[in-house]
């Protein structure tokens with residue numbers, strides 16, 4: 684039995700016994716758990732994205748990122764982090780996606 688199933692059973696018992704404040708407390712706890720589960724999933728998703736990017740390093744003294752799979756390739760850090768895809772800069776160190784230039 685999951686925690687949520689246990690709370691559901693407890694809520695039904697309290698409701699049947701007319702223990703309304705206790706019943707409401709269980710409903711509040713269920714909602715809180717539901718909200719925290721959603722928040723937890725969002726954080727897991729963010730961590731998964733960061734894990735994918737952890738091998739991408741910023742080159743010292745510059746704002747662009749260097750692609751570890753191709754050290755000659757410079758990446759747009761904004762688009763790479765935002766879209767979770769490696770976005771290369773052109774030869775002018777300009778990103779054609781977000782229209783930013785890098786130095």
Ligand SMILES: [Zn+2]
Pocket residue numbers: 759760761762763770778779780781782783
């Ligand atoms: Zn960009």
